[in-house]
Amino acid sequence: MKTNTRNILAFALLAGILCGAPLRAQEEGAEGPAVLDFAFKYFKRSNGLYELKAVVTTETEDGYVPVRDLPIDFTHLTDADPVVLGQVKTDYDGVALLMVKPEDIVYRDTGGLMGFTAGFEGNEAWDMAYEEVYVKDLRLTMTAEVVDSVKTVHVTAHYIKGDGQEYPVNEQDIFLFKQGMLSKLQIADGWLVEGECDIEFPEGIPGDKDGNVALFVSVLEHPDFGNVEVSETVAWGVIPNYVTEESGLLWTTVAPTWMIVLLIVLLAGVWGHYVYAMIQMRKIKKTGPKG
Amino acid sequence: MSKPFEYSAPKLEEFTHDIEHTSRRWLLWVLLLVCIIGLGIFALVMQIVKGHVITGMRDNVVWGIYIVNFVFLMGVSYAGALLSGSLQLFRTKWRGPILRFAELITIISLCIGPLYILLCIGRLDRLPFLLMYPRIQSPITWDVIAISTDLVGCFIFLWMALLRDIARLRDKADLRVPRWRKAVYRFLALNYQDTPEQRKRLKFTKDVMAAMIIAIAIIVYSVLAWIFSLTLQPGWDSTIFGPYFVIAAVYSGTGVLIVLMAIYRKIYRLERYITRKHFVHVGIVLMVLAMFFAYFTFSEYLTRWYGQKEVDGRYLSHLYNDYFWLFIFANYISILAPIIVIGIPRFRSIKTIVTVAVISVVGLWLNRYLIIVPTLEVPYLPIQDTREAWVDYQGTWVELLLSIGGIGSVALLFTLFGKLVPPLDVSEMEDIEAEMLEKEKKLVNA
CATH class of the missing domain: 2.60.40.1940 (Immunoglobulin-like)
Structure with a gap:
């Protein structure tokens, strides 16, 4: 009886060590109206x-x-x-x-x-x-144009008052973004004067296979205007050269030759032994006395 | 002159009662195991219906307890293969009562372990793509090939190991078992009549397969280690992960073997055949493996700590602070316990050896947990735009129930095997007895 109790206690302790430390059940939310x-x-x-x-x-x-x-x-x-x-x-x-x-x-x-x-x-x-x-x-506009061989984004920014008239935004930061793979990437900025601003597009920005780049002009977290954005796609990007001739590398479609050879040799060796073993088992069956 | 072992082989008849009769206690035990597995199935259904959101796995920590269980069970399996292969191949004198346990550990762990991979996959419908469009360069593909190859090899080896006992059960006219089971014996026994030619052929082929499964076990567990170490994750990108995993596997498997020996000894009343000497011998293997494991662990963490890479620093700080006690248990207590207890002859008893084996097994499971989870919690790029609760992994009741269900499945398979074959390799033990007597006779004559 004593031994049994000791065994149960030992088991419970073991289970506690195994499960207690790394595990925790998901908990339900607290009762009553909770604060949001x-x-x-x-x-x-x-x-x-x-x-x-x-x-x-x-x-x-x-x-x-x-x-x-x-x-x-x-x-x-x-x-x-x-x-x-x-x-x-x-x-x-x-x-x-x-x-x-x-x-x-x-x-x-x-x-x-x-x-x-x-x-x-x-x-x-x-x-x-x-x-x-x-x-x-805020009414933002953007125009992408080449001015004197310089790729330029012309931005206008006006806001509307209660009388319905547009008034220029003055002395205000403005940002130029490019769409990246996961998020937008800031590539340049400008300063609005009397509702206008020219932002120079930096050279060497990679585009897609046709050189297209999605550009965004944004005002972010502004106390008066909040978040405002306009966008336009232009073919000003550098066309990346994706074509590379590679062979026998880990990331190519076909595995390196040494790997294929090694795998075949290993598998042939192992499965060859299995086949040999099964043939021997068959012989054991055949060589047994009949009846 | 003192003999290394007082040896007496068991008779098959000693075990036929357990094979023939189904006691109420046995049925209750099976019922309990079925209930435990049922709980696991319930958790599985919930997981399928509600999705993996009810587990603790998230975008950042994508591997949790399922993968820990998989790695652990595969390790135990390979250890069983290595031990049974080595014992068989080197004709170790004390192998007799241990062989069958090692063989069963191999097969049963190998059957249950990979199931955890399936539990971990969110889109099971995409699983066939792994076979339809395999990339030979991917360690995942290597692992699929390796595990399936290992499974086939282990089944063939187990079949050979059971063949002689099964043939004797087939030939036992007074064995009262259902007809279907006799048919199974007839099918598996392959007309084996223990003729000298059959015996010679079987022995040779078994040796070939033993050598094969030792090699496969080392390769397969190394492949499993490479799934981790071929990444650039801090904590995984290690050159010694292959041998480290192999040693850890054999270490944990030896611990499981000792625990299993103790359980079988108690249940089947095998005190005559599994003696303190057997525990001491396997215990010494455990102690030596603990030393090797300590060496690899120290080497692994020392080089990581000494390198002072920023990301390694964050990883080690996370490990030493947030997982302090788990780290201490897994890498200090579970290593030192077998070294101290088995290393000092005065402390060696069956109870102490089994206790340190249990500590080692628990420690090795935690070691796998520490390798997998904290590493994923420390990525190269900071975890952003996610819920705070999702940054660190917390296992849930679903994972716990499915883990317990896995343990229940392992126990059930052991129980069912006990109904099919004797718990000891009777034929092999008779051979060992004959060898011993032969040697003794030669010594006396000399």
């Missing part, structure tokens, strides 16, 4: 659409994790009642995204500020969350 971490961003896209994006996360023991399937209400603020733009549920990454057309913008104050809100009204599980964004409507 709510971020609301504005982005004016190249196609003129306004992107409203709410990112909803919550803090757990494992850090910040996205909250899925929460209905987020988006509105446009006016001098009267807010205009409802729509309701979007957060996705797997906790993101609710709404694209707003220019004709849906019905109000700008005298300074040109447009107001948007995003909010979640709250339920038993989650506390309410709400954010507002006020931005000026």
Whole structure:
């Protein structure tokens, strides 16, 4: 009996060492309305659409994790009642995204500020969350042209006030990006004066097989304009030479000869022995006395 | 003159009762194992339905406990092959009661181990692509070829090793087993009647296969090590990973062998045949392997630490801080325990040897965990734009249940083999007894 108890204790200890340290079961969320971490961003896209994006996360023991399937209400603020733009549920990454057309913008104050809100009204599980964004409507344009043999991107930037008139943006940084494989890569910048600026396109930027480069002119995280972007594709890139004649390398389609030979020799040697063994087993069967 | 072993071979009849009769205790044990496997199947279904998101594996740490189990079980399997091959080939005097365990360890671990690879793959439907479009340059392709080759070789070797006992079971007229099992015996026994010619042929072929599976075991486990070491991951890009893995495999397999000897000795009442001397002999093998393993481990970490590559520094810091106790257990306690306990003759007893074997096995599993998981948690580029909880790996209940299910499957296969063949290689042990008597006779005459 004593031995049994000792054995059980030893087994439990062993199981604890094996499983306890590296393993931990996934935990459920805490009870009651939990506090949400709510971020609301504005982005004016190249196609003129306004992107409203709410990112909803919550803090757990494992850090910040996205909250899925929460209905987020988006509105446009006016001098009267807010205009409802729509309701979007957060996705797997906790993101609710709404694209707003220019004709849906019905109000700008005298300074040109447009107001948007995003909010979640709250339920038993989650506390309410709400954010507002006020931005000026920036109209960016870009023209790619060669001026005196210099590849130049001409940028204009104007914002609209409440009276509907366009006013130039003055003394403001502007950035030129190139689309990379995974993200955008900044390749040059400029300084807006009276709503205009010329940015020189750097030489030696690699393009695709036809030399095309997707260029973006952006204003990022600006306190007045938020995020605004325009893009254009130009054939100013260097055409990369992908054609290389390589053979017998690890990354080529066909394996190096030595590797193929070695593999064949090894496999032939091993499987040859197996075949030999099976033939011997067959002979053992044959040489046994009948009956 | 003292004899190295007081040797007496068992009679087949001693084990026929267990082969013929199914006790209630045996049935309950099998039922328990089936329930454990059932839990594993439940976890598998959940994993298939909900996806790998319910495991702890994520974009960064893509390998977890499944791969640890795979590497561990494959190591145990190769150790079984190396040990049974070596014992057979070098005619070690004390091999008799150990051979069968080593052979069964080889086959059973080899059957269960690769299943963990399947559990780890998110898109099983793409698995045939590995065979349809293999790249000879890829270590993964080498591994697939190596494991399948090894599996076939081990099955042939096991068949040869069981042949004589199976033939005797076939010829035993009073053996009360179902007809289907007699048919299985007849099929597997291959008309073997123990004629001198058959015996000679079998012995020679078995020696050839023994030599073959030793070589294959070394190659196959080296290939498995190269899957890791041919990458540039800090902690994996090592030139000694091949031999390091082979030594670790034999070390863990020897530990498992000792544990298995103790379990079988208790269950089948084999105290007469598996004596303290057998434990001491296998224990000394374990101790020597522990020393080799210590040497490789020290060499591996010393060169990594001395090199002072920035990424290696981050890796070692992660290992020494976040995995401190696991590291201490895996690389200090599990190495020192067998060296101290078996190295000092006064401490050698069956209980102490089995205890240090268990410590070694646990330590070696943790060693694999430390090789795989912390390494993936320290990539060259910082992990960005991901959830904090996904940066470090945490195994979940799904992986735990499937691991326990794997242990249950291994135990079930051992149990079922026990119903088919005797736990000891009776025919081989009779040969050894005859050899000993012959030698003794010669000595007396001299």
